[in-house]
Amino acid sequence: MNSPLLHRHHLMNTAHRPAQIFIRGEGAWLYDAEGRRYLDWMQGWAVNALGHAPAPVAAALAAQAGTLLTASPALHNAPALELAARLCQLSDFDQVFFASSGAEANEGAIKLARKWGRLHRAGAHQIITFGRAFHGRTLAAMAASGKPGWDALFPPGMPGFARAEFNNLESVERLIGPRTVAVMLEPVQGEAGVIPADAEFMRGLRQLCDQRGLLLIVDEVQTGCGRTGPLFAYQHYGIRPDIMTLGKGLGGGVPISALLATDRVSCFEPGDQGGTYCGNPLVCAAALAVLETLTAPAFLETAWRHGELLADGLRSLSREFALGEVRGSGMLWALELGRNTAPLIAAAAMDAGLLLNAPHPHCLRFMPPLNSSAAEIETGLSLLAEALAHYA
Numbered sequence: 001m002n003s004p005l006l007h008r009h010h011l012m013n014t015a016h017r018p019a020q021i022f023i024r025g026e027g028a029w030l031y032d033a034e035g036r037r038y039l040d041w042m043q044g045w046a047v048n049a050l051g052h053a054p055a056p057v058a059a060a061l062a063a064q065a066g067t068l069l070t071a072s073p074a075l076h077n078a079p080a081l082e083l084a085a086r087l088c089q090l091s092d093f094d095q096v097f098f099a100s101s102g103a104e105a106n107e108g109a110i111k112l113a114r115k116w117g118r119l120h121r122a123g124a125h126q127i128i129t130f131g132r133a134f135h136g137r138t139l140a141a142m143a144a145s146g147k148p149g150w151d152a153l154f155p156p157g158m159p160g161f162a163r164a165e166f167n168n169l170e171s172v173e174r175l176i177g178p179r180t181v182a183v184m185l186e187p188v189q190g191e192a193g194v195i196p197a198d199a200e201f202m203r204g205l206r207q208l209c210d211q212r213g214l215l216l217i218v219d220e221v222q223t224g225c226g227r228t229g230p231l232f233a234y235q236h237y238g239i240r241p242d243i244m245t246l247g248k249g250l251g252g253g254v255p256i257s258a259l260l261a262t263d264r265v266s267c268f269e270p271g272d273q274g275g276t277y278c279g280n281p282l283v284c285a286a287a288l289a290v291l292e293t294l295t296a297p298a299f300l301e302t303a304w305r306h307g308e309l310l311a312d313g314l315r316s317l318s319r320e321f322a323l324g325e326v327r328g329s330g331m332l333w334a335l336e337l338g339r340n341t342a343p344l345i346a347a348a349a350m351d352a353g354l355l356l357n358a359p360h361p362h363c364l365r366f367m368p369p370l371n372s373s374a375a376e377i378e379t380g381l382s383l384l385a386e387a388l389a390h391y392a
């Protein structure tokens with residue numbers, strides 16, 4: 001039989017992909033067409049909160065697929081109504097808009113802040129974002145991001161953003177002007193290499209936004225839905241943001257994202273925002289199943305304990321191989337290597353049967369499923385040790 005790889009030239013060349021074709025996933029494990037299995041600590045870049053093909057999501061999708069796939073975003077459907085209510089109940093927000101990707105949710109957050117500025121702040125529209133931030137790949141989300149080199153990629157860039165330094169409150173204060181409407185940040189900068197916002201910085205931002213009449217937007221596309229420990233990472237800090245975006249883990253592998261806002265800020269009117277697939281019942285049913293699992297008794301506590309096991313293991317590997325800092329919380333961690341060996345180590349790990357992400361040449365990122373067992377964490381750590389031994 002001809003390998004489907006023969007067709008790869010028909011795919012646009014947007015990523016360096018290894019030669020394996022992955023055909024099946026089960027929990028923490030991913031299987032290739034040759035029957036080889038890999039412990040997957042990428043999980044679609046922190047998408048599969050419950051691992052591959054989780055039974056509650058599969059069941060919810062099957063039931064919903066046989067009932068109603070899509071009606072119209074201009075008609076009510078029960079899963080979207082229930083999901084919106086559940087998200088509000090579990091968070092500090094009052095209203096939700098559903099979309100399909102993280103970038104799209106952030107696009108909505110930017111529009112909402114701009115509209116609020118038009119209505120309440122005399123047309124203020126500028127949003128302060130941060131160096132090394134990642135908010136997605138639409139043009140507005142790219143302009144909001146601080147990924148080095150992105151400014152020059154698809155000129156002209158979208159105006160309306162100013163860039164401050166992460167964890168530096170003064171750098172934010174300096175940028176605030178009459179046109180500033182909001183500050184937008186990831187509570188933990190994931191793509192930058194798992195850099196958490198300091199508690200003092202986050203609380204200072206909330207205070208500053210209150211004093212200067214600005215909105216605080218948290219992009220929890222990566223950190224939300226239990227990834228860093230609590231259901232939402234802003235809950236680490238004891239603050240209440242005005243706007244939050246979710247994606248990735250929310251659908252447990254199914255493309256759904258959400259924009260949440262407090263009543264004070266939620267000012268969209270019919271026609272302001274929409275999309276063909278926004279809030280369709282199929283993806284909302286999947287997200288409801290994910291939330292039900294994440295909020296089951298002891299689920300997040302167990303994930304936290306197993307995340308600590310992972311962190312302890314990473315710290316001891318760091319000592320053994322004379323590597324650098326271990327950063328993160330919950331099931332989102334990074335290991336600094338102190339040298340540019342991350343791509344080599346990720347390749348060696350794949351050979352050993354462990355899928356890892358190297359967001360930077362000097363840093364590895366770990367995103368196991370939240371329901372990883374202690375035994376799976378131990379297995380991953382010993383496969384990682386094998387890979388590290390090659391490049392110590």
Ligand SMILES: Cc1ncc(COP(=O)(O)O)c(C=O)c1O
Nearest residue numbers: 101102103134135136190221222
């Ligand atoms: C913090 C954050 N925001 C937004 C996005 C973009 O999400 P998506 O790729 O679903 O558009 C990502 C993706 O990695 C992310 O980590």
